[in-house]
Amino acid sequence: MDNRYPVTIGSDIKKSSDIIVNKFGGVQKIVDGLNSNMKTGIDQKSVSERQHVFGKNFFPPPKIKTIMELVLENFEDKINQILCAAAVVSIIIGLIQHPFPEGLIEGTSILIALNIIIIVNSGNNYMSEKRLADLVKLSDKQFVAVYRGSQETETIDSE
Numbered sequence: 001m002d003n004r005y006p007v008t009i010g011s012d013i014k015k016s017s018d019i020i021v022n023k024f025g026g027v028q029k030i031v032d033g034l035n036s037n038m039k040t041g042i043d044q045k046s047v048s049e050r051q052h053v054f055g056k057n058f059f060p061p062p063k064i065k066t067i068m069e070l071v072l073e074n075f076e077d078k079i080n081q082i083l084c085a086a087a088v089v090s091i092i093i094g095l096i097q098h099p100f101p102e103g104l105i106e107g108t109s110i111l112i113a114l115n116i117i118i119i120v121n122s123g124n125n126y127m128s129e130k131r132l133a134d135l136v137k138l139s140d141k142q143f144v145a146v147y148r149g150s151q152e153t154e155t156i157d158s159e
Helices: 016-023 027-033 044-054 067-074 078-097 105-139
Strands: 143-147 153-157
Touching: 067 105, 078 105
Parallel strands: none
Antiparallel strands: 143 153
16 A cells, blocks of 8 residues: 555545655656666666665665673563572672671572573574574565566566
């Protein structure tokens, strides 16, 4: 469905593509401005020059988070915050009640468990992000029919 501009009651609905064409002086003026031809498209020779001027025809792939971003994301979870606080409290109480090495056992055990949770979660999330980026990259592949200097179409990758 074509995008439509909002209109007041009683006025005609206009397609946005019609408004854009009229804004640039009509279809022929757009074709001339792009150094193209309505029947034969663009020259094969000018494709690289056009890519230099207009850029490649693709959307940039989604940015995947770094491992560090995923690790820090784990600390936004309330359970991990509570576990971290419990480990600190346990170390303080352990050192008050017991001498140095024995007082660290419970708190350190909680910290080790928390590190394992964070490493596993971050690794899984990173792999998921990479898979999603790969799927998006695959789904963006499209083939289109174009005219390249003749009246016969040729099918190329849209990029």
